[in-house]
Amino acid sequence: xxxxxxxxxxxxxxxDSSGTPQAILNDITNFQFSTPRAVQDVTGLNKSAIxxxxxxxxxxxxxxxxxxxxxNAQHDVFKTVPSTSVxxxxxxxxxxxxxxxxxxxxxxxWNRPQDGSLTWSAPGVLADGTVPTWA
Amino acid sequence: xxPFNVRRIQPIGPASRYKTYGAAAPIRTHFRKATCAEVDxxxxxxxxxxxxxxxxxxVLLDIKRGGWKFVRVDFDGEEFLVFEAGQxxxxxxxxxxxxxxxxxxxxxxxxxxxLANTRVHTRFDFWQEDFALHQDQIKTRIGRG
Numbered sequence: 001x002x003x004x005x006x007x008x009x010x011x012x013x014x015x016d017s018s019g020t021p022q023a024i025l026n027d028i029t030n031f032q033f034s035t036p037r038a039v040q041d042v043t044g045l046n047k048s049a050i051x052x053x054x055x056x057x058x059x060x061x062x063x064x065x066x067x068x069x070x071x072n073a074q075h076d077v078f079k080t081v082p083s084t085s086v087x088x089x090x091x092x093x094x095x096x097x098x099x100x101x102x103x104x105x106x107x108x109x110w111n112r113p114q115d116g117s118l119t120w121s122a123p124g125v126l127a128d129g130t131v132p133t134w135a
Numbered sequence: 136x137x138p139f140n141v142r143r144i145q146p147i148g149p150a151s152r153y154k155t156y157g158a159a160a161p162i163r164t165h166f167r168k169a170t171c172a173e174v175d176x177x178x179x180x181x182x183x184x185x186x187x188x189x190x191x192x193x194v195l196l197d198i199k200r201g202g203w204k205f206v207r208v209d210f211d212g213e214e215f216l217v218f219e220a221g222q223x224x225x226x227x228x229x230x231x232x233x234x235x236x237x238x239x240x241x242x243x244x245x246x247x248x249x250l251a252n253t254r255v256h257t258r259f260d261f262w263q264e265d266f267a268l269h270q271d272q273i274k275t276r277i278g279r280g
Contacts, residue, residue, distance in 0.1 A: 008259025032157040034246035070175040107142040118229040134267035
C-alpha cells in the first residue's frame with residue numbers, strides 16, 4: 001500500500017442539474033451509503049436468483065449537511081432536485097481512490113431545529129444498477 | 136437517523152439485509168459559528184430590502200438596537216426598508232463553517248430504517264478498505280449470476 005496522509009477523505013462532489021460536479025464536502029455533516037449485506041445472508045432457501053440479483057443492485061445514499069447558499073455550493077446543486085429528473089454522479093475521493101455513484105435524488109429538504117442551525121437532507125438511490133466500486 | 140422524514144424509494148429487502156457505510160461530522164463538534172463574510176452570504180454581499188408594512192414596531196426597535204443601517208425608500212407607492220451591503224444579515228446566527236477536523240467513519244448493520252452494531256473506524260483508509268472489499272464481493276456475486 002502506498003504511503004498516505006492522515007487527512008483521509010479529500011473530496012465529495014455531486015453533479016448539479018447540468019452535470020457539472022461541485023465539491024461540497026465542507027457542507028456535509030453526515031453521509032450514509034447503504035448496500036446489501038454479504039450475499040450468504042441475502043439468499044433465503046425459498047428465494048429465487050432473480051430476487052437476489054435485484055437486491056444486489058439495490059443501494060441508497062443519504063447526504064445531510066448545513067445549508068450553504070453560496071454560488072456552486074450545496075444549495076446550487078440540490079435546488080434543482082424537485083424540478084429536474086436527472087441522474088447525478090456522487091463521487092467520493094480519498095487516498096487517491098475514487099468511488100463514483102450514479103444517483104437519482106428523490107428529495108431535498110431543509111430543517112431548522114431549535115439550536116438555530118439550518119440543515120438539509122438529500123436521499124437518493126443508485127440510478128443505473130452498476131455496483132459502485134473503489135478504483 | 137432520519138429526522139427529516141424525507142421522500143425515498145423503498146428498498147427491496149428488509150433493513151436487516153443491508154449494511155451501511157457512513158461518515159459523520161456533527162454540527163456540535165465539527166462546525167463553528169461563522170460570520171456572513173466567511174460564508175459569502177448573499178444579503179451581506181448585495182444588501183437586501185424588506186417591505187416596511189411587514190415590520191412591526193417592536194421588530195423595528197430590535198433592528199435599530201441591533202445596529203443595522205437602513206434607509207426608507209418609496210418604490211411605486213410602497214415603502215421599503217433598504218439595508219446596505221456589508222452588514223451582517225438577519226440570519227447571521229445560522230451561518231456555520233466546517234472545522235478542519237477528520238470525519239468519524241462508521242460501519243453498521245441495517246440502513247436508514249434502523250441501524251445496529253455501529254462500528255467506528257479510526258482511520259479513513261481502514262474504512263475505505265472495508266468498503267472496497269465489500270463492494271468487490273457484491274460485484275463478484277453479480278458477475279456469477
